[in-house]
Amino acid sequence: MDVTTARERLSDMLSELDRSIGVLQGDPVSVRDRSAADAGSDLTDTDRAQAMLVVATTQRRAVLDALKRLEEGAYGECVDCCRPVPEGRLEARPEAARCVQCQGKRERRR
Template identity: 75%
Template sequence: MDDATARVQLESMLAELDRSITVLRGDPVAVGDRSAADAGSDLTDADRAQAMIEVATRQRTAVVDALKRLDAGEYGRCVDCGKPVPEGRLVARPEASRCVHCQGVRERRR
């Protein structure tokens, strides 16, 4: 993937993630006179929203890091081994920072 295409995709992803995070962080619904069951449902919804914010924030960090690698001329190279990240991987995940092998090693360590 050429740098210009990567930049457009990454900036688009960043804008979409920022919008999603903003929506998810919206003001909580006031409980007021609602029943305990409704309050419990709100807590579940809040927990779900918090989990979604955490995932979106991690993805946002990955996108910002990819833009930094692009600016530094390091985009498309694995941050661990320095080998090229396969084109197909970058098309599917423009924010990818590792080749398939190094990503697999990282995931097995978790």
Template identity: 70%
Template sequence: MDDANARARLEHMLAELDRSIRVLRGDPVSVGDRSAADAGSVLTEADRAQAMIEAADRQRTAVVAALGRLEAGVYGRCVDCGAPVPEGRLAARPEASRCVQCQSRRERRR
């Protein structure tokens, strides 16, 4: 993936993540007139929204880091071993920082 295409995709992802996070952080439901059962469902929705915000924040951090690697001239290189990250992986996940082997090792350690 060429740098211009990667930058455009990453910047678009960043804008979409920022928009999603803003929407998720909003308070579209007021609990003032609700019954206790409804209040419980609002808490469940709030928990779900918080989990989605945390996931979006993690992805946003990865996108910002990818833009930093692009600026540093090391985009597309694994941050662990330095090998090229396969084009298909970058096409699917432009924010990917590791080659498939290093990512697999990292996930197994978790």
């Protein structure tokens, strides 16, 4: 993927994530004057929103890191082994920091 396309895609992703994070950080639902069932449902919704916020924030960090690698001229290079990240992987995940092999190793360690 060329640098201009990568920058555009990453910038679009960042804008979308910022919007999503803004929505997820909205005011929590008040549980006052609600039935116990409604209050429990609201807490479950809050937990789900919190989990989605964590994922979006983690994704945002990955996009910012990819933009930084782009500026430094290291975009498309695996941060672990320094080999090229396959073009298809960057098309699917423009924020990818690792080649498939190194990403697999990282996930198995978790």
